[in-house]
Amino acid sequence: LVGSAVDDYFLYDAVLETALMFGIAPDWAAADLAGDPFAALTALARGTPQHEAWEMTKWFDTNYHYVVPEITAPVERFRPLPWREPAGEADTAWVVIGPYSLVKLSRVPDGTDATAVAASVGRALWAWVAEHPDLRLQLDEPCLGLVMTDADRALLDAAYADAPRPEEPALVSVQFGQPSAATVETLGRRGFAVQIGLDQVERLRGTPAWETQPELAIGVVDGRSVWPDDFDAARSVLEPLGNEQRTVRLTPTTSLMFLPYTVEGEELPAGFQFAREKARALAAWAHALETGGSAHAAHPPRADWPEIAEQAPRVSREERRRAQADLDLPAYPTTTIGSLPQTAEVRGLRARLNRGEIDRAEYDRRIGQLITDAIAWQEAKGLDVLVHGEFERTDMVEYFAEQMDGYHTTRNGWVLSYGSRCTRPPILAAPPTINAPMTVDEWRLAQDATDKPVKGMLTGPVTIVNWSFRPPGVPDDRLFWAVAQPIAQEVRHLIEAGARVIQIDEPAVRERWPLPTEDAEEKRAVYARGVRAALGHVFNQPAHVQMHTHMCYGTDATIAALWTDAGVDVASIWYARSPDDERIRAFYEALPDGRLEIGPGVFDVHSPHTPGSAVMTERLRHVSTFMDPRDVWVNPDCGLKTRTWDEVERQLGDMVAAARAARNGG
Numbered sequence: 125l126v127g128s129a130v131d132d133y134f135l136y137d138a139v140l141e142t143a144l145m146f147g148i149a150p151d152w153a154a155a156d157l158a159g160d161p162f163a164a165l166t167a168l169a170r171g172t173p174q175h176e177a178w179e180m181t182k183w184f185d186t187n188y189h190y191v192v193p194e195i196t197a198p199v200e201r202f203r204p205l206p207w208r209e210p211a212g213e214a215d216t217a218w219v220v221i222g223p224y225s226l227v228k229l230s231r232v233p234d235g236t237d238a239t240a241v242a243a244s245v246g247r248a249l250w251a252w253v254a255e256h257p258d259l260r261l262q263l264d265e266p267c268l269g270l271v272m273t274d275a276d277r278a279l280l281d282a283a284y285a286d287a288p289r290p291e292e293p294a295l296v297s298v299q300f301g302q303p304s305a306a307t308v309e310t311l312g313r314r315g316f317a318v319q320i321g322l323d324q325v326e327r328l329r330g331t332p333a334w335e336t337q338p339e340l341a342i343g344v345v346d347g348r349s350v351w352p353d354d355f356d357a358a359r360s361v362l363e364p365l366g367n368e369q370r371t372v373r374l375t376p377t378t379s380l381m382f383l384p385y386t387v388e389g390e391e392l393p394a395g396f397q398f399a400r401e402k403a404r405a406l407a408a409w410a411h412a413l414e415t416g417g418s419a420h421a422a423h424p425p426r427a428d429w430p431e432i433a434e435q436a437p438r439v440s441r442e443e444r445r446r447a448q449a450d451l452d453l454p455a456y457p458t459t460t461i462g463s464l465p466q467t468a469e470v471r472g473l474r475a476r477l478n479r480g481e482i483d484r485a486e487y488d489r490r491i492g493q494l495i496t497d498a499i500a501w502q503e504a505k506g507l508d509v510l511v512h513g514e515f516e517r518t519d520m521v522e523y524f525a526e527q528m529d530g531y532h533t534t535r536n537g538w539v540l541s542y543g544s545r546c547t548r549p550p551i552l553a554a555p556p557t558i559n560a561p562m563t564v565d566e567w568r569l570a571q572d573a574t575d576k577p578v579k580g581m582l583t584g585p586v587t588i589v590n591w592s593f594r595p596p597g598v599p600d601d602r603l604f605w606a607v608a609q610p611i612a613q614e615v616r617h618l619i620e621a622g623a624r625v626i627q628i629d630e631p632a633v634r635e636r637w638p639l640p641t642e643d644a645e646e647k648r649a650v651y652a653r654g655v656r657a658a659l660g661h662v663f664n665q666p667a668h669v670q671m672h673t674h675m676c677y678g679t680d681a682t683i684a685a686l687w688t689d690a691g692v693d694v695a696s697i698w699y700a701r702s703p704d705d706e707r708i709r710a711f712y713e714a715l716p717d718g719r720l721e722i723g724p725g726v727f728d729v730h731s732p733h734t735p736g737s738a739v740m741t742e743r744l745r746h747v748s749t750f751m752d753p754r755d756v757w758v759n760p761d762c763g764l765k766t767r768t769w770d771e772v773e774r775q776l777g778d779m780v781a782a783a784r785a786a787r788n789g790g
Contacts, residue, residue, distance in 0.1 A: 130216065130217050130219055130262065131210065131211045131213075131216050131217065131218045131219060132219035132262075132379070133207070133208070134208070135162070135165065135207055136165055136169050136191075136543050136544075137169065137189075137190050137191050137542070137543070138190070138219075138220075138221055138264070139190040139191060139192075139193065139221055139226070139229055139230075140165065140168060140169060140178070140190070140191035140193065141165065141205060141208065142220055142221040142226055143193035143195075143226065143230065144157060144161060144164060144165060144168075144205060145202055145203060145204055145205055145208065145220070146199045146201070146202055146226075146245060146248060146249075147199055147200065147201055147202075147203075148193050148194075148195055148199060148230075149164055149168065150168075150175075150194065152174070152175055153167050153168055153175075161205050161206065165205075168191065169191055169543060170730065170731050170732065170733075171728065171731035171732075171733050172733065173733050176700075176701070176728065176731065176733075176735060177191070177701065177728065177730070177731055178191050178192055178193065178194060179191070179192040179231065179701050179702045180192065180542065180701055180730060181702065182634070182635050184266060184300045184639060185300070185635055185636045185637070185638070185639055186348070186382060186635070187539075187541055187547065187549075187590070187591055187632065187635065188381070188382070188540060188541060188542065189541060189542035190229070190542075192229065192230060192231050192702075193226075193229075193230040193231065194230065194231045194233070195227065195230045195231070195232050195236070195241050196232075196233060196236055197236065197241075198240055198241050198243070198244030198245075199241070199244045199245055199248050200244070200248065201248050201251075201252075202248040202249050202251070202252040203252070210256065210259055212258075214258075214260070215260075216260065217260045217261065217262040217295060218259055218260060218261060218262065219262045219263075219264060220249075220261075220262075220263065220264070221263075221264050221265075222263035222264060222265035222283070222296065223242060223245040223246040223249055223263075223283035223284070224242060224265055224267060224268065224279060224280045224283045224284070225264065225265045225266055225267040225268070226245060227241055227242045227245060227279060227283070228267040228276070228279070229267065238275075238279060239275075239278050239279055239282045240282070242279045242280075242282045242283040243282040243283065243285060243286075245283060246282065246283040246284055246285060246286055246287065247286050250286050250287050250288055253288065253290070254288055257291060260292055260294075261290065261292075261294040261295075262294065262295045262296075262297060263294060263295070263296045263297070263316070264297050264299070264379075265296050265297065265298060266297075266298060266299045266300045268280075268296070268298050268301075268303045268307055268318070269298040269299065269300045269301025269302050269303055269639075269641065270300070270301050270639055270640050270641060271640045271641060271642065271644075272304065272307070277306075280307070280310070281310075284310075284311065284314055284316075287314050287315075287316075289314060289315035290315050290316075293315060293316065293317045293338035293339045293371075294315070294316050294317070295316075295317050295319065295339075295341050295373070296311055296316045296317065296318045296319060297319045297341075297375070297379075298318065298319045298320075298343075299319070299343075299347075299377065299378040299379065300378070300639060301639055301640075301641040302320065302321050302324055302641065302642070303318055303319075303320065305327075305328060305331060305332075305333040306333070308320065308328065308333040308334075308336070308337070309331075309332050309333040309336050312333065312335075312336030312337045312338065313336050315338055316338075317337055317338050317339040317340070317341045317373070318337065318341065319341040319342070319343055319375060320340075320341070320342055320343070321342075321343050321377065322342060322343060322344050322358055322361055322362075325342060325361050325362075325365075326361065337370065338370065339370050339371040339372070339373060340365065340368065340370055340371070340372045340373065341373045341375055342362070342372065342373070342374060342375065343375050343376060343377035343378075344358050344362070344374050344375070344376075344377075344406070344409065345374075345376050345377065345402050345405055345406050345409070346376070346377050346378075346596070347376035347377045347378035347379060347380050347382060347383065347402065348377070348378055348382045348383070349593065349594075349596055350383065350384075350396045350397060350398060350551060350593045351395070351396065351397070351423070351424065351593075351595065351596050352395055352396075352397050352405065352421040352422070352423055353405065353421075355405075355409055355412070355418075355419045355420065355421070358409065359412075359413065362374075362413055363413065366413070374406055374409060374410050375406075376402060376406065380399040380402060380403065381539075381540055382539060383398050383399040383402065383539065384398040384399065384534065384536065384537035384538055384539055384548075385398060385399055385400060385536070385538075386398050386399065386400040386401065387400075387401055388400075389535065389536060390534050390535060390536070390537065391535075392424075392532055392534070392551070393424045393425065393532070393553075394422045394424070395421065395422040395423045395424040396424055396532075396551065397421070398537065405419065405421060424553065425553075426595065427530075427553060427554035427555065427595070428555075429555060429595075429598050429602040429603065429606055430555060430602065430605060430606055431602065431605075432601050432602065432604075432605040432653065432654065432657040432658075433605070433657075435657070435660055435661055435664060436664070437660065437664070437689055437691065438660075438663060438664045438665070438667075438690075438691030439667045440717045440718070441693075441715055441717045441718030441719075442717065442718055443667050444667045444670075444691075444693055445718070446667075447666075447667035447668040448624075448667070448668060448669075448670045448693065451577060451624060451625070451670060453508055453509070454508060454787065455753060455754060455786075455787050456744065456753070456756055456757070456758050456783040456786045456787050457508040457509060457757055457758065457783075458506070458507045458508045458509070458757075458758045458759065458779065458780055458783045459507060459508060459509040459510070459511070459579070459696075459723070459757065459758075459759050460502075460507065460511055460759060460760060460763075460764060460776070461511075461629075461674050461696055461729075461759060461760055461761075461762055461763045461764070462511050462514055462520075462579070462581045462627065462629065462674070462763050463511075463513065463514040463517070463520075463763035463764055463765035464498050464511070464513035464514070464515070464764050464765070464772070465764060465765060465766075465767050465768055465769050465771075465772060466515070466765040466766070467768070467769070470494065470515050473487055473490055473491065474487075474518065491515050491516050491566075492569055494513065494515045495512045495513055495515060495566060495569050495570050495573075496569065496570070496573045498511075498512065498513040498515075498570075499512070499570050499573040499574050499578070500573070503574060503576065505776050505777065505780055506780045506784075507576075507776070507780065508576065509576065509577050509578075509579060509625055510570070510574060510576050510577070510578045510579070511570075511578065511579050511581060512566050512567060512569070512570035512578060512581070513570075514581060514763070514765070516566060518548070519547055519548060520583045520587075520629060520763075521547070521549070521550060521583055521587065521588050521591045521592060522547070522548050522549075522550055523583075524562060524582075524583055524588060524611075525550035525552075525556075525588070525592065526550075527558060527562045528556035528557065528558055528610055529554070529556060529557045529558075529559075530552065530553060530554035530555055530556035530557060530606075531550045531551065531552060531553065531556055531592070532550060532551040532553055533548070533550045533551075534548055534550075534551075536548075537549065542730075545766065547591070549591055549592055549593055550592050550593070551592065551593045552588075552589060552592040552593065552594050552595060552603065552607070553595065555606040555607075555609070556606065556607055556609075556610050557609070557610055558610040558613060558614065561614065561617040561618075561621075562614050562617075563580060563581065563582065563614060563617075563618065564617050564618060564621045567580050567581075567618060567621065567623060568621055568622075571622070571623070577624050577625045578623075578625070579623075579625045579626065579627045579672065580615075580618035580623040580625070580626040580627065581626075581627055581629070582611060582614055582615065582618075582626065582627070582628050582629070583611075583628070583629050584611065584628040584629055584630040584633075584658075584659070584662060584673065585604050585605075585607035585608040585611050585658045585659075585662060586604050586630055586632060586633050586636075586654075586655055586658055586659070587629060587630050587631055587632040587633070588607050588611070589603045589604055589607050590632040590633075590635050590636040591632055599650050599654070600636070600647075600650050600651045600654045600655075601650050601651070601653045601654030601657065602654070603654070604654035604655060604657065604658035605654060605657050605658055605661075607658070608657070608658035608659075608661045608662050609661075611628070611662050612661050612662045615628070615662055615665060616665075619665060619666065619669055623669065624668065624669060624670060625669070625670045625672065626665070626669060626670075626671055626672065627671075627672035627673065627674060628662055628663065628671070628672070628673050629673065629674045630659070630673050630674065630675060631674060631675055631676030631679070631762075632676075633655060633675065633679070633683055633686065634675070634679045634680060634682070634683045636651070637651060637682065637683055638651055652685075652686055655683075655686045656686060656689060656690070659686070659687065659690035659691075659692075660689055660690055660691065663690045663691040663692055664691050665691070670693045670694060671691060671692055671693050671694075672692070672693065672694040672695070672696070673690075673692050673694075673695050673696075674695070674696045674697075674762075675695060675696070675697045675698065675711075676698050676761070676762050679697060679698060679707065680704070680706075680707050680710075681704075681706050681707050681709075681710035681711075684710035684711050684713075684714040685714065687711065687714050687715075687720075688714050688715060688716055689716075692715075692720060693720075693721060694720070694721040694722070694723065694757060695711055695720055695721070695722050695723070696722070696723040696724075696725065696757065696759045696761075697711060697722060697723070697724055697725065697761075698725045698761040698762065699724035699725040699726070699743070699747075699761055700724075700725045700726055700727050700728045700735070700743070700760075700761045701725075701728045701730070701761065703724075703743065703746075705746075705747075705750070708722060708724050708747060708750075708751070709750060712750075712751055712755070719751075719752065719755050720755070721755045721756075721757060722747075722751065722755060722756065722757065723756070723757030723758060723759040724743065724747050724756075724761075725759060725760055725761020725762065726740040726743050726744065726758060726759070726760065726761075726779055726782060727740060727760055727761065727775050727778070727779065728760075728761060729760050729761060729762045729763065729764055729766065729767060729775075730762070730766070732767065732768070732771045733771075734771075734774045734775040734778045735778075736778055737777075737778040737779075737781040737782045737785065738782075740758075740778055740779055740781075740782035741781075741782040741785045741786060743782075744756060744758060744782060744783070744786040745786065748786070753786070756786075758779060758780075758782065758783040758786070759779075760775070760776075760779070
């Protein structure tokens with residue numbers, strides 16, 4: 125049982141930076157890549173005043189985002205970026221995205237031979253590897269765990285056709301799903317050790333796939349769960365491998381990037397494990413297996429979770445349209461997604477409150493002033509449906525978790541989301557409840573400052589679950605249903621306070637949709653049942669209340685059917701960074717009793733730049749060719765908390781101008 129360090133340092137995103145190391149960049153960024161690679165990285169990740177950034181989407185079924193490279197031709201060489209030069213230490217593995225997954229995760233336009241591209245990526249990488257015979261290599265190939273077609277297998281063969289047999293076995297990490305026996309055997313014959321899951325060991329032992337492995341790499345601790353793993357169950361599988369003549373490597377199932385750093389300093393029940401604790405557990409397991417000792421760990425308490433219940437559908441779409449007509453909104457109504465800039469002033473207020481430098485009354489007064497100022501600013505910009513700005517919220521999930529029983533939150537439990545942006549996922553430990561309204565005071569303050577409608581803003585139950593650390597072994601449907609109860613209760617609080625427009629953000633419904641693995645069908649049935657029940661519960665509100673939702677990066681046409689009975693009136697959906705008409709069409713036509721009103725995001729909030737009103741107008745004109753213009757809303761593709769006021773001044777100014785141009789037939 126051998127341990128090693130891993131050199132996987134990336135500045136922004138492993139996929140983007142791997143693409144740059146292969147020289148993959150559009151013509152407008154090529155000069156920067158040659159002379160100033162960090163400038164090229166920044167331009168492709170965030171855009172420039174002249175060019176929009178590459179698409180960004182979710183990394184498999186996680187809340188991490190990666191930048192999608194665009195490969196238009198075969199590559200010619202591989203060269204590490206300056207900050208990715210190998211450390212050169214014998215016990216340290218150097219990590220790069222493998223050639224098969226790089227091509228699968230990239231956008232390869234029609235007319236470009238993806239197999240030829242994969243072959244060129246492989247040749248370039250293997251040529252560089254041959255120049256570094258002492259390099260200890262780890263290839264991250266997460267796409268190998270998904271179901272493969274004949275075309276995928278041809279792609280894999282092409283990518284590894286020229287791979288030299290490494291003197292030191294290279295590890296191929298899989299991390300998501302499970303590699304097939306054929307894949308394990310194919311790469312094993314080429315000298316690569318393919319990571320397998322603990323539950324694959326019994327099935328593969330004694331097969332050609334098992335025998336071809338130069339080393340055994342087995343994922344034994346869950347790299348995405350903060351609950352401790354079951355050593356006794358693992359021991360029963362691993363102890364029979366004690367007579368293996370090959371090296372046996374115990375690994376986490378995934379990179380530990382999906383966990384916070386350490387539980388030290390946190391006020392949590394005993395037993396939870398973050399990245400450092402998982403690494404220590406892994407070392408303790410290896411020691412216990414070698415010595416016959418124990419690796420017992422404390423476990424946090426477990427809870428019982430309710431089964432989902434039946435509920436009646438919301439009244440018909442036509443009845444809701446009639447009941448909401450008195451909102452009197454113009455054609456192409458404008459709004460934002462919810463959050464406005466979280467400036468240094470806003471963050472400083474929270475820090476001062478936490479340090480005891482100001483009391484709660486002063487903090488609430490200052491937040492209230494920010495809310496009323498934001499309402500006046502939105503009115504001056506000409507927006508039609510306003511938001512209070514969410515200045516009081518650290519995060520769209522953590523904020524609610526802090527106010528619900530059944531959740532644990534952390535002080536320093538940061539996890540990377542994209543670039544340098546992090547979130548603090550809460551821990552869902554028991555069915556949550558609330559004892560008082562969570563958002564009504566801020567909404568009422570904002571609504572009292574304007575005659576225009578102000579949206580009540582909530583995060584939906586599916587997203588709250590999917591962006592939390594979830595208890596192991598509890599089915600998706602029960603988790604979604606449990607969290608839907610307090611969220612539906614909060615919707616009722618807002619309606620009782622007078623809210624006419626309420627938005628329930630669900631950017632993560634697609635995110636945890638079970639991956640296309642061998643057991644996907646059964647998992648998807650459970651997931652779909654839970655989504656439909658939870659959404660139907662929270663959106664089933666009186667007809668006069670216009671119910672909105674927001675769907676963000678990664679949402680695609682595959683989940684449109686999950687929304688058919690939810691009772692949603694308006695959906696804002698990401699579009700600017702990935703203008704996919706199929707996605708918009710699928711949701712537009714999803715309702716059985718009338719069209720869904722949709723706001724396709726007209727600009728990318730992750731860029732500080734605006735594409736300009738002409739580009740936004742053209743996007744509105746385009747979607748109006750297949751949507752009734754009366755169903756088109758105008759909004760960004762996500763919240764604006766990461767932008768500055770100067771940036772949103774330009775972006776929203778162009779957006780409102782585009783809406784006015786669309787109303788005038790522009």
